[in-house]
Amino acid sequence: MTDAAPRLRALAEQLLGVPLPIRIRAWDGSASGPPDAPTLVVRHRRALRRLLWKPGELGLARAWVAGEIDIEGDLYAALERIAGLLWENDGPTRRRLDLARDPKIRAAARELVRLAGPLPPPPPPAEEVGRRSGPLHTKIRDRQAISHHYDVGNDFYELVLGPSMVYSCAYWTEDGSLDDAQRDKLELICRKLDLKEGRRLLDVGCGWGSMAIHAAREHGVHVVGITLSREQAAYARKRIAEEGLTDRIEIRVQDYRDVKDGPYDAISSIGMAEHVGSGRYLEYARDLHALLRPGGRLLNHQIARRPEVDEGAYEIDEFIDAYVFPDGELAPVGRTVGLLEDAGFEVRDLESIREHYALTLRKWVANLEADWERAVRLSSPGRARVWRLYMAACALSFDRNRIGVNQVLAVKTPESGVSGLPLRSREWRT
Incomplete structure (x- = not known):
């Protein structure tokens, strides 16, 4: 034939x-x-x-x-x-x-x-998440989902992300490199949070420690970073020791629901809230609100989807759920803002950086393709293929405005109403 x-x-x-x-x-x-x-x-x-x-x-x-x-x-x-x-x-x-x-x-x-041909169904590739049961977003199930995605291997992530080891949307200029754009994103967040010497920052979903290191080294703050990935935590602690910042940064393997040692002056949540789930989002927002001192700030950096005409018909992407982010959920930015306000926050600024994520993803795909054979050795042929397809498809989704990414700055405004923000709130751009 x-x-x-x-x-x-x-x-x-x-x-x-x-x-x-x-x-x-x-x-x-x-x-x-x-x-x-x-x-x-x-x-x-x-x-x-x-x-x-x-x-x-x-x-x-x-x-x-x-x-x-x-x-x-x-x-x-x-x-x-x-x-x-x-x-x-x-x-x-x-x-x-x-x-x-x-x-x-x-x-x-x-x-x-x-x-x-008349043969039985082939078994799913080994990289697919196994059958899941029980309620969404329990602590155990969230830990398993995070492990599936982030415990692929730190060497693999180094290959894809580059030296910055930042796994979220960068902030681009016309001619900057990926590392420059990631540094600029971290600095932008620090300025929005008004980080200063001696202040206390909680970094929720701290990844490999890049935000914690930048905030402590450049702004003199004390940082607690939390992650559910043991591989990330070990990598972050090693980097922190090499930077000589162990007296300023503590990395914990801890669920955000178990953090009880507030108050903090500021909280950064960068690319973490997508894992929280719609049913838990108000609880997440309330927990972070309770951890801040009056006047403290939250910077929530989160991917958003476009709203559906019939929100009840929204379906989670099967490929992403089975191979990339198990149990991950995206919400429209309006719903996110509403839930932050329901939790007691005053939302003061929202910046969409959708096009920046399309550029970031294309750089990650280029890194993967440039060292493909090593990527396969560090993970598996199937895992490398998952990443190439998911990042390329996501880049096009950002290009076409099917999904976006937003930085929402919110304040735990005290009863006095004094927010602590300058009259021209975007002075952080200078």
Whole structure:
């Protein structure tokens, strides 16, 4: 058989109802589609069995992680060409295909079965999160989710993130490097929090210690950093010792719900609140509010999704949930601001830096691709493929305004009403 690609192309167009904007090359050597387009390579018919047993995004993700499908050519260009099929609200993949009533769809499904072969469903790749049970966002389940994502290996993260070891959106100028942009982001946060000598900072979700080190070294504050990742904590403590800052920084493996040693003058939460969950967010905001002194500031740096017309219909991304951030949830920024206010905060400033994250992700993808063989050795072929796809797809999501990222500055304003912010609050930009 040397006609698998034309048959696959015809099936895809029949199921989607639109022309397929990429080329296909199949396991039998056949190809179909525009010769100058990015190419979807279907290396093994096992990929079709994954789609039969798990139609949609998760089936495709499993085939990608297993190396059964691939992209030849520019990955971003390929994702751009299929973005309308996957993402637009009125895109064909949003339609519910009624297999019982549509004879054309039933015929296409039978043809797909013939192409896939009559074998049982392949097991999911090892990198997929196992079956989860019990309530979302308990302390145990959150610790397991964080371990899945962050305990991949510090050497792997060094390769992707570069020397800054900052795993959140950088703050770019026209000609700066990734390290410059991450330093500028940390400095911007310090200025927004008005960090000064002798003040006390809680860094929630401290990662590998970059914010704690910058705040202590450049602004003279005392920092408590908390993380649920033991690998991150060990790495951060080593860096802090090398910087000679052990008298100013304490790193704990601790849940934010267990921090009881307030008050703090300031709290930074950078890329952590996405793990809290919508059902726990008000509790999270109240806990941080209680840990601040009157007049203390919170800087909440958080990814946001666009609001849905029907919020009850919002579904968590299957690929991200299974392979990247188990139990992670994104909320519209308006809901986040509302919950911070419900917890007692006065929200004083919101800065969207959406385009900055698209640039950051592209730099991380470039780092990964530039040292691909080492990335595979440090993790696994599947894990490296997960990261390449997720970061590239996220870069396009930020580009297309499907998701954004915001820095929300909030104050625990005392009863006197004196917030402590300057009249021109954005003086931190100078």
